[in-house]
Amino acid sequence: MNIERDNIFREDHQLLRETARRFFEQECMPKQAQWDEEGKSDRETWLRAGAAGLLCASVPEEYGGGGGDFGHVAVIVEEFSRSGISGPGFGVHSDVVAPYIVRLGTEQQKRAWLPDACAGRKIFAMAMTEPGAGSDLQSIRARATLDGDDYVISGSKTFITNGLNADLILVVCKTDLAAGAKGISLFVVESDRAGFRRGRKLHKVGQPAADTAELFFDEVRVPAENMLGEENQGFTYMMQELAQERLVIALGAAVKLETLLEQTLEYLKQRPAFGKTIWDFQNTRFKIADIKAQALATRTLVDHYLRAHLQRKLTREEGAVAKLFSTESMWKGIDDMVQLHGGYGYMLEYPIARAFVDWRAARIYGGANEVMRDLIARKL
Ligand SMILES: Cc1cc2nc3c(=O)[nH]c(=O)nc-3n(C[C@H](O)[C@H](O)[C@H](O)COP(=O)(O)OP(=O)(O)OC[C@H]3O[C@@H](n4cnc5c(N)ncnc54)[C@H](O)[C@@H]3O)c2cc1C
Incomplete structure (x- = not known):
């Protein structure tokens, strides 16, 4: 194709591109058949991706990230796509959830969640979609109710990428049922909280190794500090x-x-x-x-x-x-x-x-x- 891209990517971007290409070809491609059979990627690969600097490329270095700009994100995304692998939801982890925490998180939240995610020790998922509401996000029904110093979350989510592997889930909830879009808030829920349950792995037409799953929240209690950003601004x-x-x-x-x-x-x-x-x-x-x-x-x-x-x-x-x-x-x-x-x-x-x-x-x-x-x- 050879369209001139030198005015977009610097040398440090290109070096990261080479690392990413090597990693996806040598460390991921050989595992594709195994992942397809098991229906998910293995955690060792996440740790290796973290060690290679391929997770959370744009998260500041002080939280364990690559400290890069969107150019670093782009080269990793491009090499992932070029390689043809499917399975580990690195994109949702690094380029969807991590940016919310960087932008909205308090210092304490960033220190609690980002270093493990950057290293691949903890895996992120983003839970917006519900069985009854996908495109029409304003109509979600999962709700978070304040009870003392905690929020109590109930509801179900579906089609969630990294659903089986996830340790930290960014859950979109209603905190004011009557307010439509203005009653939505974001919470980070740890997967070991009582009342959280993963449903079945969904059988998709493609991407057999992507662990797309249903998630259930049955009165899951999280401290108010797990809310990301301000209430009703989600x-x-x-x-x-x-x-x-x-x-x-x-x-x-x-x-x-x-x-x-x-x-x-x-x-x-x-x-x-x-x-x-x-x-x-x-x-x-x-x-x-x-x-x-x-x-x-x-x-x-x-x-x-x-x-x-x-x-x-x-x-x-x-x-x-x-x-x-x-x-x-x-x-x-x-x-x-x-x-x-x-x-x-x-x-x-x-x-x-x-x-x-x-x-x-x-x-x-x-x-x-x-x-x-x-x-x-x-x-x-
Ligand atoms: C492989 C995969 C991975 C996913 N990963 C995640 C994830 O990690 N987290 C997450 O929260 N969600 C995830 N999703 C869910 C995805 O975001 C939703 O499927 C998508 O937003 C559509 O919602 P829906 O499936 O409920 O379809 P519906 O909202 O029921 O819409 C069905 C169809 O109706 C039409 N339609 C809808 N609205 C309009 C409109 N306004 N105007 C005209 N036509 C319209 C469109 O053709 C649409 O495809 C994933 C989905 C897939 C398939």
């Missing part, structure tokens, strides 16, 4: 963080499309049919030319927003545009490349088939793409 906090979360998805999607295009080209140029190769058919060349154009457009758009975010200028709508465009573009490319592979495109040992099942969800999670369109349209 929805505002989430809206502020969502732009970055969506850019992270977009970064992964852009690289995925580029990588699959390279792998598909290699396959097509050696696959024989009718005395030539599949690549030689005009239909193939035209389809691939379209995908190349899509990949370039996606890269250009995503890098544009990456630059904006490095200058802290990314807006909610721009985060939505990045997520919408990149995941739709990637998905169209994947579907076309499955077709060009023929039956092999349906066999899971081929990266394109694996991407077909693993990445379909990107148009749904992080906010369904229809919600992205709604967000964008509201500003027009």
